[in-house]
Structures are given as structure tokens and as C-alpha cells.
Amino acid sequence: MGKGQPSYTDEEFVAAIRRDDDRALAQLYRLHFPMISHYILQNSGTEDEAKDVYQEGVMVFYEKVRDGSLELSCQIKTYLYAVCRRLWLKRLTEKTRFGGHLDDHEPYLETGAEADLELAEERDRQLGTMAQALDRIGEPCRSLLEGFYLLDKSMQQLTAEFGYTNADNAKNQKYKCLVRLKKLFFNQYQEQI
Numbered sequence: 001m002g003k004g005q006p007s008y009t010d011e012e013f014v015a016a017i018r019r020d021d022d023r024a025l026a027q028l029y030r031l032h033f034p035m036i037s038h039y040i041l042q043n044s045g046t047e048d049e050a051k052d053v054y055q056e057g058v059m060v061f062y063e064k065v066r067d068g069s070l071e072l073s074c075q076i077k078t079y080l081y082a083v084c085r086r087l088w089l090k091r092l093t094e095k096t097r098f099g100g101h102l103d104d105h106e107p108y109l110e111t112g113a114e115a116d117l118e119l120a121e122e123r124d125r126q127l128g129t130m131a132q133a134l135d136r137i138g139e140p141c142r143s144l145l146e147g148f149y150l151l152d153k154s155m156q157q158l159t160a161e162f163g164y165t166n167a168d169n170a171k172n173q174k175y176k177c178l179v180r181l182k183k184l185f186f187n188q189y190q191e192q193i
Contacts (some may be wrong), residue, residue, distance in 0.1 A: 010076045017065045029058055032077050034118070036084045043088065053091065057084035075121065133184040141177035148174055 008016060008024055016024030033054050040050040057080050064070035072079060134142055140162055147153040147161065155167040155174075164170040 009163060010072070013076060014065055014070070014072070015068055025058075025062065028076065029054075029127055032080050035077065035081060039085065040088050045088065049088075049091070053084050053087050054080075058088050075124065077124075078121070129188050130181075136184055136188075137177065137181050140173075141180060144170075144174055144177070144182055145177050145181060182183065 037050040
């Protein structure tokens, strides 16, 4: 995510698209394209074909959100992956000289993308747990860690912002906050398993 852009949850993306928020749609478009591009490039596609398929997939999602027919039982990323995968397999079938059924191609198109998707979903779950831990850590730890790790602020900037006497004191406090955050994260993560 670039700096200055709001970060949306899946529910917020859907609500923003219903409100005609073009920024949310543009952010959604950029967010999951690399995953789809990787899949298509690994399965005999080109960058242009990846863009076309992803555009179609996002439009399917967009239209279903706008007309109220979307029943999302998974993450938007998973939904887009499934739609784009089907669109790509359909295109591959149309491109082949010999035709054939869509299912005939599936054994040859296994690239580990499904495993990559599972890993990405696990990473998303871990990031969600980390976000919850950050919410629970309290101030000033939350702002200090976000400033350093997410906003790329220097220790000098944080020293001035939080009123520490020097950068070493700010660094020491950041370390203590990080230890607390790790403890919260791992306790919460163990509860979810």
C-alpha cells in the first residue's frame, strides 16, 4: 500500500464500491493484480493477457457488488483468484487448436498457485492477528511502532515527536514495546490455533 492511501477491509471495499468510491476500486485493482499476474504468467500467459483477465475479474466482482448479487463467503482476494482462474482456463481452452474441455487442462496447469494462495491466506490471518495485537498494545507503543515500522520515521523524528530526551531512549522504548507486541501476538495466535 502506498503512503497516504486508506487501507480497506473487505467489508469496507464492498461498502466503498457501493458508494461509487473510485479510490477504493483503484486500490482493490492494484492490490491483487500481482497474484493474478503471477498465476497467468506461470500458465502460458503474457502480461497483457494477465491485465485483460484481471480487468474482467474485477468487473465481474464490481458488477455483482453494484447489483447486490454478491454473496461473499471468502476473502475478496480468494474470490478474484477463483474468477480470474476460471476466466484464464476458459481462454486457454479457446486458444488451443484442439479444443477440449476445460477440465482436460487442469492437471497440466497446477503450478502451486493454490498452495501460494493458502500461504497468502495464512499470512493474512497472521497480519490480522498482528493488527489486533497492535490495537491491544495501547499508546504510546502503538504510535511508536507504527511510526518506525509502517511510516518509516527515523529515531530522531520519533524522539522529537514523543518528547524523548535522545534517540537511545526512544530506541529502548521501541524495543520494550516490540517485546510487548510479540507477547500479545503469540498469545493471541496460539488462541486461534
